[in-house]
Every structure is written in C-alpha cells, then in structure tokens.
Amino acid sequence: MSLVDPISGMVKRGYHHGNLRQTLVAGCLSLIEKKGPTGFSLSEAAREAGVTPAAVYRHFEGREDLIAEAALQGYAIFADLMEHAYAGGQPSDLAAFEATGRAYLAFARKYPGHYVAMFESGISIQRTPELNAAATRAMGVLETAAVALSQHIPEHMRPPPQMFSAHIWAMSHGVVELFARGSPGTKSPFPPEDLLETGIGIYLRGLGLVAPDR
C-alpha cells in the first residue's frame, strides 16, 4: 500500500518496496543502455531503486543473475515481436519473412537495453534452461520463416534454411551494431532501416525470390 506524502507529494514507499525485483531490472536495463554492459553496477542499480545494495540479494543471486534476468525478458519480448511480425506466414511467405527482418531492427531500436543485455553483455545463452528456451524460441521464428520461404526456391539452388536464416541474422545484427548505434562513430549516410531493407531485398533477389528488376 502506498501513501501520498502531503509535503513532498511523492508516493511513499514505506519499508517495503513492493515491486523491487522489476524495478531493479528496469534500472539495470537503463544503465546498460546508457553505459554499456561494462558500466552497469549492481550498486548503482540499487541506488536508482532507492534501496541498499544488499536488498538486491533478496531477489537475485548477484550481479550476473540480474543481467541474465534482463536478457531473459528481452528474449521473451523479442520472440513475441518476431512471432507477431511473422504472423504464421501471412499474407505470404515472402512478406512475412521481410516483416521479421524489420521486426529485428525495430526491436533493437525500441529496446536497446534489452538488446545489449542479450547480445553484448557476455552472458551465455546456456546459463539457464529458461534463457536457452527463450532464445531458441526467438531464433526459431526466423528459421521457420526461412524454411517456409525456401520452398519457393528451385531445389537445386536452395541453400540450407539454417544458412539462409544465419545470413539474414548476420546482416541484421551487423546493421544494428554498426549503423543503428553510434558505437565507433560510424555514420552511414543511410538510415539503418533502409540499409537493412535494401540489403535483404538484394539478398532475396539473389535467391530468385523477388523479381530481378523493380
């Protein structure tokens, strides 16, 4: 139960926070987004939540565990977004595939903290079964989309679907890392969205999946 302090106007927390676990995750994400996985410290996350560092240990096993939870939530959101974009292959295998590519970049843009926690924090996907499952589900969507789209390629020039999806994933990830963030001062004269869209377009044309001229 929270009360409004008549003087400060702030919501009083009282002794118990009530929602500390999720507040810590949120703090972790915003710190990671601002300062990179390096810059994140358990103590600072506790400070932002208005709580003693020791309190963190009521909810997490330690620093790593907190980051892992942030990544886990990221994979869950990511998988949901990808599944929604894919939409079971509607309206067409091609359109659905392209939508997942866009969803990848949209996710990286909208949830940069999660993205970093997932791909740059150095936590292993094998850390826990839940984390592994969430990551597998997310990547599975891309692979499913690739398998479905593969059927439209003449068999003799069809690459293995895993290779197909690995290419798309690599290009998406590369665009995110190099151009969708100011990392190494790398500025491209093109918006990342355009870069990815055209890149995937050219790639798909190479597979004979879109018309050679448009």
Added chain:
Amino acid sequence: MSLVDPISGMVKRGYHHGNLRQTLVAGCLSLIEKKGPTGFSLSEAAREAGVTPAAVYRHFEGREDLIAEAALQGYAIFADLMEHAYAGGQPSDLAAFEATGRAYLAFARKYPGHYVAMFESGISIQRTPELNAAATRAMGVLETAAVALSQHIPEHMRPPPQMFSAHIWAMSHGVVELFARGSPGTKSPFPPEDLLETGIGIYLRGLGLVAPDR
C-alpha cells in the same frame, strides 16, 4: 642490453625494459582478447609486462590511451590486409571485391584482440586524427572495391556504392560477431568462412554481378 642469468637462464631485463611500450600493447591485446574490453585493466597489463602500474604512464596517458593505441595498430594492420587483398582490383573487380570480404573475416580471426579493441571497446574513431585516418583508410578499401564493382551493374538498378559497401560490411561484421566467436553460445552448423562466402555470393547475384546459376 640484455644478459642471460646463469642460474635462471632467463634474459635479464635490468632496470630498463627496453621495449615496454610495445610489450604493454601486446599485453593489452591478449587481455582484451581473453576477457573482453571489460576485463582489461591497466594494472594487469603492467603486471604481465613485469612492471609497476605507474610505469605505464611513461608511455601512455592512461588506460584509454593504451586501448586506443591497440585499436590504432589494429586499423593499420587491417587496412594493409584489405589493400593487399584488393590488389588494385586484380585480377578482376569481382574477384578483388570478394577477396576483401575474405580478408575481413581473416583479420577478425587472426587478430581477435585488435578486432575487439577496434569494434567493441567503445573507443571513438574520432579520438585522434591518426585513429580516424587509419580507420578511414581501412574502410576506404572496401568502398573503393564497391565503387569499381558497381560499374558492372546496369545503371538503373545500381545502388549507391556506399550502401553497397555498408551491406557487405554489415554482413561481415554480423558473421564475425555472431558466428566467429562463442559470444552468446551461438553455434551455427556452418563455418563462418562458408557463411560469409555464400552470403556475399548470394548478395552479389542479387545485384546481377554473378551468374544466376552455378
């Protein structure tokens, strides 16, 4: 001058190290390779070089400056490799272009410490004019290769060369980050070299630069 200690058999350094600057860079690179940019500490690099942390300040302004030097040397090597691979566009614009793609991955594999210092350590390319120049020279090779190859594309479906090279760079970087290192436990069933080779191949076919069927 170094003497051999008759008891330990070790080369005696004496008071002066003689080659401390480069030894520190080498230590920085191997630490960064092993532990990521996070794991690197000036003190540990000094320890590995058999020297007091304070000695580092005779050669570098501080921790950041040491990493920047490592990155600078990386860009120089990288640019040399790329230029050598490109070989002025011989034997053909296409072959030379593909060679630069392979050189990218080869560099990442052979000089992982440099690669991390360059692309994952968070140091800005704008830090010093030399760093900027080295990075520009390296990326310039890829762009030159893209410009030359572009001439072979019918004008009406020719993308801007910068976009072209950005695509290749993104895919190369993505392959390196996701598949050429054990980062997020991501194992692809394909060797990174194959992944990049086929990826670039399909992309180039999409541009009409290689035969649609081979």
Added chain:
DNA sequence: TGTACATCAGTGAACGCGCGTTCACTGATGTAC
C-alpha cells in the same frame, strides 16, 4: 679513456574510490486461532 652531468625510464608507497558480497539485525506484513 675517463668523468660530470642531463635525461630517460623505471620504482614503490600512497590516495581515494566504488565495487560485490556477507551478516546479524529489524520493521512490515499476513495468517491462524
């Protein structure tokens, strides 16, 4: 060849800092009767 001396490249002690983690504790909450 020998000596005086400037310069270079290290030492080692000290600093303040923030970190992750532990511990015994205590205030707040929920539940059984």
Added chain:
DNA sequence: TGTACATCAGTGAACGCGCGTTCACTGATGTAC
C-alpha cells in the same frame, strides 16, 4: 475483532579487493668534453 507469531523484505555496517592515478624518488643510459 484482537492477538501472537512466522515470514518476508528491507537496513546498515563492515569486509577485502583491485582499480587508476599521483608523487617524489632513483637507477641506468647516453653524451659532451
């Protein structure tokens, strides 16, 4: 409705640690004469 008590979710003090950086210093080297 009231009370006793278990459980939960915090506190705050303390720990040891390694870090980056500074400082006055000193040993080694190179050079001029």
